[in-house]
Amino acid sequence: MPGGRRNPGGRSNNSSRPQVNNSSLTTHGGIGNPNSFVGLDEKKLGETWIGRPLAPKHVPIPVVPIDGQLSFEALSLGISTVAVGLQLLNLYRTVWWLPQSYNEYTMNFYLIDPYLLGFIGTMLVRRLVYALLRRLVDSVAPVRWLPIAQRIMRIFLLFVILGVLCWCLYHMSENHNPMKVFYLCYPSISVYFLMFGVSIGPFFDISTTPLYIKEDRKTKYLLGLDDCADKPLHNCSLSAPTIRAEVLSLRSDFNRRLKRALFASSGTAYVCGIxxxxxxxxxxxxxxxxxxxxxxxxxLGRLSAHFAQAYPVRYCDVLHRAALHLGRWTKVEGRNNHIPTQLWNDSVLWPHGSLVKHNKELYRSEGLCTAAEPGNSSHYRFHALFSNPTMLICSLLGLQLALVVIQLLVLLRTIEWYQILSMTLLLVTNYYTLFKLARDYLVCWKVYRAEQIVQEKTQAAISNVAQ
Structure with a gap:
């Protein structure tokens, strides 16, 4: 995706610049400044404002491999199975190695309810089965029948999964106190309906992409897409309302991914550990x-893994590009009546250093262009979080690195055999997530360091022109 556009008349003298009207503002997609433009098309407005570029220049991000939905679910199933086995070992371990011990196995298997294992296994395998069936339907069903086939497959799988779960719960209620069955089901069900309502999609799929649409392989390769994991794309628009609408869409998608990652990791930990x-x-x-x-x-390990899957590098880059176009406003505390200001207009794309009044407050724009609404807290948070995209990945990397360090320290202090085995296997499962986050952070740090240098030089040039 190209970044900022070049000015075809940038090398000419001042006499070659188009004549402008200084008495009014542009009404649609215009540029707010003390000397506003009238009569210029959107392309020329976006290219320069008296020599000032208005479109941020984006540095292309390299293609960083990510796990597809099928591979991620298979890996998650393996890790979750290991975690369940380790928890059962922590609970039902024996002293089988002692000469006087009457136990022949490492665990008291007769104390473990097989229907509980069936319930846990069904909950863990459901997303992998869904991913396999979805891949099968995508490859077999015709394109025009694909949405209907996917819905039928999802409903059928839901009834099968619920049937198996109810069968396991029925036998568990006969062998145990029914309140235990209530404790097992109620937290997950209540949290699910509170977060997602009656939608059945998040029960099987942690991604936020719509129903799969067959695309050309060449197009998917050029965009760097894998199973539509990076479906939200950025549009370098010069219209302020379009930029704000894009930011609203990306913010909603970010929140959906956050909710699904939290529910998936917390639900897995509840089923496997509690x-x-x-x-x-x-x-x-x-x-x-x-x-x-x-x-x-x-x-914590599953939380980091789901966050790393939900927010890959290219997705963070989309958020970052939208934040650059959104810009931000800073409140000017000291009011000077002699400073030339304008009333904020929602259809104007404001250049760097513009002074506007909005809700009886004075604001100054920051960034090459600003489409945000002054005083809008959601716009301010979006820019603060994603103007530096390494912040999110660095936070995840810090969490995962702290987790690994804590596990190493605990491992050094353990002496029991089952504790050593449990901590070692948990530590191994977290190394892969640590590697992915470290790789993503290094790539982002190098790319956005170069981009920051370009942006700083551009803003310095704008400030020199304004002076």
Missing amino acids: APIIFVPPHLHFNVSWVVQHIVLFW
Whole structure:
């Protein structure tokens, strides 16, 4: 996607510049400044404002490989299965190695409810089965019948999954106190309906992309898409309302991804870590602090993995480009009546350093162009979060690095065999996420460092022209 456009008349003298009307503002997609333009088309307005470029120059991001939906779900299933096994080991371990021990196995398998294992396995495998069936439907169904086929497949799979879960819960209620079944189901169900309502999509799919549409492979390669993971694309528009509408759409998509990542990681941690504790026999004694620590560390690891999958580099780059076009306003505290100002107009794309009045307050624009609404907290937060895209990835990297360091310190202090085994396997599962986040951060840091240098030089040139 091209960045800022070049001015074809940038090398000419001042006499070659188009004549402008200084008495009024442009009404649609215009540029707000003390000497406003009338009669220029949108392209010329976007290219310069008396030699000032208005479109930020974007540095192209390299193609960074990401996990597809199928591979990510397969990896998540493997990690979750290991976590369930380790939690069961923490609860039902034996002293099988002692000479006087009557146990032949490392765990008391007879104490584990098989229907509980069926319930946990069904909850863990549902997203992988959905990804496989979706891939099958996408490859077999005709294009015009694809949305209907996907909906039928989703409804059919939902009834199958719910049937298996109800069958497991029925037998569990016969063998255990029904309140335990209530504790198992109620938190997940209540949180799900609170976050997503009656939609069944988030139950199977953690992505926020719409129903899959077959695309040309060459197009997907050029865009760097993989299973439509980076579907939101940026449009370098010169219209302020269009930029704000794009920011609103991206903010909604970011929040949807956040909710799905939180629910997926928390639900997995609840099923893998807390569900086995609920059905522990009353006479069984175990290390409570170690079991709780296992749940917290596993949840943090899954949280980082889902965030890394939901917010890849190219998606963060889309948010960053939109933030550059959005710009931001800073409130000017000291009011000077002699400063030339204008009333803020929602159809104007304001250049760097513009002074406007809005809601009886004075604001100054920052950035090459500003389409944000002065005093709008959501616009301010969007720019603050994504004007520097390395902030998000650096935060995730810091969380994952702190998690790995804590696990290493705990591992150095453990002496029990099951604790060493449990912490070692959890540590290994977090290395892959740490590698992905470190790679993404290094790529972003190098790319956006170069982009920042370009932006600073451009703003310095604008300030010199204004003076």
